Amino acid sequence: MLTIEDLAQRLERIEAALSSLVERQTVKDWYSTEEAAHSLGLAEFTVRNYCRLGRINAQKRRSGRGSFCSWAISHDELQRVRREGLLPIRTG
Numbered sequence: 001m002l003t004i005e006d007l008a009q010r011l012e013r014i015e016a017a018l019s020s021l022v023e024r025q026t027v028k029d030w031y032s033t034e035e036a037a038h039s040l041g042l043a044e045f046t047v048r049n050y051c052r053l054g055r056i057n058a059q060k061r062r063s064g065r066g067s068f069c070s071w072a073i074s075h076d077e078l079q080r081v082r083r084e085g086l087l088p089i090r091t092g
Contacts, residue, residue, distance in 0.1 A: 027075055028075060029074065029075055030061070030072040030073065030074055030075070031072070031073045031074075031075070031078055032070065032071075032072065032073075033047045033048045033051065033058075033070065033071050033073070036056075036073045036078055039078060040078075040081065040082070047071075047073075048071060050086060051071040051073070052071075053089060053090070054087060054089075054090045055086040055087045055088075055089065056073060056077060056081055056086065056087070057073075057074075057077045057080075057087070058071040058072060058073045058074075058077065059071070059072050059074075060072075
């Protein structure tokens, strides 16, 4: 027979799993490099570098920290990278 503590632990695990599933299914118009990195299984530095090199189509957007701009990756581009991979390195 399960104790109240066992039930509480199971409920916590179920809530954590549901939260993770909901987070994965949430679709946004734009993603930060941190969110894209998490989604693609890459380091954030790597995603920022791919944006800078043009291997991922991204836009610079104001981040709310003064004049600092950060990369923003569209949902469509994130899906394209998952399907097709990175764009070739630009030369010239």
